[in-house]
Amino acid sequence: MNGRFMLDGQPVMFEEGQTILQAAKAAGHYIPSLCWHPDFPPHGSCKLCIVKVGGRHVSSCALQAKDGMEIESNTPEINGERRALLQMLFVEGNHFCPSCEKSGNCELQAQAYELEMTSARFNYFFPVRPVDASHPDILLDFNRCIFCELCVRASRDIDGKSIFALTNRGIHKHLVVNAESGRLGDTDFSALDRAASICPVGVILPKRVGFAVPIGERIYDEKPISLVSMEKER
Amino acid sequence: MQDLDACVMDVLARHGRDPTRLLQILIELQDVLGHLSPPCLTRVAEGLSLPRSRVEGVAGFYSFLHAEPVGRYRIHFSDNITDRMLGAPALMETLCRKLWIEPGKVSEDGLVSVTTTSCTGMCDQGPALLVNGRAITRLDHHRVNEIAELVRQSVPLDAWPAAFFMIDDNIRRRDALLGASFEPGSALKAAISQGRADWLEQMRLSNLRGRGGAGFTTAVKWQSCRDAQGKDKVVVCNADEGEPGTFKDRVLLTRFAEQVFEGMTLAAWATGASLGLLYLRGEYRYLTTPLRAVLDKRRQAGLLGKDILGETGFNFDIDIHLGAGAYVCGEETALLESLEGKRGTPRIRPPFPVTVGYLGRPTVVNNVETLAKTTLIALEGGAAFAATGTPQSTGTKLLSVSGDCAFPGIYEYPFGVAIERVLEDCGASDAQMVQVGGASGVTIAGYEFHRRVAFEDVPSAGAFMVFDSSRDAFEIAHNFVDFFAHESCGFCTPCRIGTSLLKGYMDKLAQGFGAKMDLADIEWINRLLRNASHCGLGTTAPNPVVDTLIKFRPAYERRLKSLDFEPAFDLDAALDTARRMTGRDDAGAHLNGEASAREAQR
Known part of the structure; x- marks a missing residue:
């Protein structure tokens, strides 16, 4: 059943089966997200897309739109919570933007600008996460992983290789690759895999092209992520 | 390597090379091999035709699965607050000292490791520990010394004193469920004679709500599952009793397993399910053998299997799945993932398990106590059941009472019992606060002791931890x-x-x-x-x-310094490494020393 909901006081039409996030974006209203990707089913882990429906927090990427819903998204309260979630992600890993070759193309960094995050607020965890340079074409820098599982999903569901998976749990959760040695070089991973180009942050990096486009001329250096994301999906 | 291969092949064959049995396979392999080494995981993945990365992901998720070598004796002290109050930390220190090891590390000869684990569900007879998965309760210095000696002499666990492994029921107050005598099959007979639809109607009249904490109406769940599209429906009994301070399900599974299994069968009668699964937390693994014996008995009595009690087409059987140390698996969708042999990560809801559950099949997930209670409804009728308790919280509730009281154990009360009444009955004369419902529950202070245990006032999954005036909130x-x-x-x-x-x-x-x-x-x-x-x-x-x-x-x-901001680290202590490297410890080598004081004056 098609219908209409109210998003921050504005009517949004939706089609049967659309989630809140899909319908909002289709109607030109941006909702921040990290683990959501138009080519995959919703994952619902980053929680950046939280909205309030009838006073209750829900993940807008996962909840199907219903007629008559009253939704709050772009409010100081929700954006404050989204900012805090970003701060959590920043202190959890080791994110040194000025020296990161993904700077300017990184969705985490872009969301931090979008949501006006000016400090990390919480104590850094400084986890020890060694890099893996064993593959001839790809470098893995686990320091920047935000556990969106896009590489896990892309490699499993599109490439059919299951190169990546998560192990352990809680704050000790981490990415592993499909090899007894634990080295990417010992897998059949290819730089042409869908998983090789899907990382929203700087974990999966093609070698030898890190600074082919200079910092300052990159995607989110030109435009905020809210605009880029809406243009891409149009 | 021959050993490893043979071992893996043997275990895989026993589980029919079924990837949904992955967690069970890993548990059994670890029993034989001690730990799950990288080559072992590779062979399991090959044998099940699964990506190795997925197997590694599952093996890494559960606390009781070990990727690194562990001691031949693996000792886990229960780390719940009630165990701590009974002196667990000092006992663990003693044991470590006696065995010359550091907590969390394996002894150099690979003999033993000692560490902590989340609440093991023995709070009424703590402090408790698990040694190679088997529970030892009522620890004191004497018992810890004996354990150290047995470990040092490498005495096999089966030769340890049987008294160590005795687990008491401590049933202190019996009501409708614990007080009734039960004839296995009687509730099922009653429900079958009522017919499926009328039986579900009795459930509706009873207004029974889930005893696992969430309090969802059981009849609604059953009806949704019955009405859901899809064949091969499933009934799951959630016995992943991980909430700190809760141990009622342990006692139900020990003494009232017939009622629990009969409740599962009653759910199958209402929903048309053919498969039953009991998800048993790893800490209660010692119950597997007696529970399987009860299942066998019920099969022989025609209460499980094909054409149950002669009712043509009523086919239902129950299997037991073990958990391996993950509290989150008590969440019903995480539990389903775990049952499927995956990491116990909660799913996106909706869809709810009643429509898309175990392997995508419509599934009812109920708590142990909820299922046991359905036998009372079958025998006495929904209206009689609803006559006890309160209108919104019908029937009785089992409370697991522990902490600062004279008589810890299981108390069954009609819903609506006042907290002060429970405190009086369990001999808690100096209570300062009560944690009702476990770590995720409600903290009740003295001025609220008149409040009542019921979904509409103080909801509870069953834990009731008492703290006296000497304790620090x-x-x-x-x-x-x-x-x-x-x-x-x-x-x-x-x-x-x-x-x-x-x-x-x-x-x-x-x-x-x-x-x-x-x-x-x-x-x-x-x-x-x-x-x-x-x-x-x-x-x-x-x-x-x-x-x-x-x-x-x-x-x-009273733990705050009066300042608005205080760094989490001690700046002067951070210089300690530099002091040791330079061999200096004079005032100038300290931030607060004379030198820095002079510096400040200048």
Whole structure:
């Protein structure tokens, strides 16, 4: 059943089966997200897309739109919570933007600008996460992983290789690759895999092209992520 | 390698090379091999035609599965607050000293490792530990010394004194369920004679609500599953009793297993399910053998299997799945993932398990106590059941009482019982606070002891931990925060990072470095956990801190320095390495020493 909901006081039409996030974006209203990707089913882990429906927090990427819903998204309260979630992600890993070759193309960094995050607020965890340079074409820098599982999903569901998976749990959760040695070089991973180009942050990096486009001329250096994301999906 | 191959092949064959049995396979392999080495995981993956990465992901998720070599004796002290209050930390220290090992590390000869684990469900007879998965309760210095000696002499566990492994039921108050004599099959006979539809109607009349904590109406769940599209429906009994301070399901499975299995069969009768699964927490593994014996008995009596009690087409059987140390698997969708042999990560809901559950089949997930109670409804009728308790919380509730009281154990009361009544009955004369419903429950202060245990007032999954006036509310909340940080599955951002951040703040306060600003940060993290978490673990994780901050605020404030900001680290202590490297320890080598004082004057 098609219908209409109210998003921050504005009517949004939706089609049967659309989630809140899909319908909002289709109607030109941006909702921040990290683990959501138009080519995959919703994952619902980053929680950046939280909205309030009838006073209750829900993940807008996962909840199907219903007629008559009253939704709050772009409010100081929700954006404050989204900012805090970003701060959590920043202190959890080791994110040194000025020296990161993904700077300017990184969705985490872009969301931090979008949501006006000016400090990390919480104590850094400084986890020890060694890099893996064993593959001839790809470098893995686990320091920047935000556990969106896009590489896990892309490699499993599109490439059919299951190169990546998560192990352990809680704050000790981490990415592993499909090899007894634990080295990417010992897998059949290819730089042409869908998983090789899907990382929203700087974990999966093609070698030898890190600074082919200079910092300052990159995607989110030109435009905020809210605009880029809406243009891409149009 | 021949050994490893043979071992893996043997275990895989026993499980029919079924990938949904992955967790069971890993548990059994570890029993034989000691730990799950990288080559072992590779062979399991090959044997099941699964990606190796997925097998490694599952093996790494569960606390009781080990990727690294562990001691031949693996000792886990239960780390619940009730065990701690009974002296567990000192006992663990003693044991480590006697065995010449550090906590959390394996002895150099590979003989033994000693560490802590989340609540093992023995709070009424603590302090408790698990040795190679088997529970030993009522620890004291004498018993710990004996254990050290047995380990040092490498005495096999089967030759340890049987008294060590005795587990008491401690049933202190019996009511409708615990007081009734039960003839196996009688409830089923009654329900079959009523017919499926009328039986479900009796369930509806009873207004029975889930005893696992959420309080969802059982009949609604059953009806949704019955009406759901899809064949091969499933009934799951959630016996992953991980909530700290809860042990009622352990007693039900020990003494009332017939009622629990009959309840599962009653659910199958109502929903048309053909498969039953009991998910048993790893800590209760010792119950597997007696439970399987009960299942066999029921099969022989025609209460399980084909054409149950002669009713043509009523086919239902039950299997037991073991957990391996993951509290989050008590969440029903995480439990289903775990049953499927995956990481116990909660799913997105909706769809709910009643429509898309175990392997995509419509599935009812009920708590142990809920299922046992359905036998009473079958025998006495829904209206009679609804006559006890309160209108919104019908029937009785089992409480697991522990902590500072004379008579810890199981108490069955009609719903609506006042907290002060329970305190009186269990001999708690000096109670300062009660934690009802476990770590994720409600903290009740003295001025609220008139409140009642019921879904509409103080809901409870069954835990009832009593704390007397000598206890410190901050330390209790701190213990629970540690628990949640350890048990977070790590799927969603707020819970994965928020529970660990919260632990960091509580540690900082405990060390005396707290500042007012930290309390503000704690409240902010609490709010994020509650609002943004993916499942109930995250949304309830801040409860003990939220409640104690309101009701026992002085316990926090006296730990604060009066400053607005205080760093979490000691700047001068951070110079210690430099001092040791340079061999200096004069005043000039200290930040607060004379030199820096002169510096400041200049």
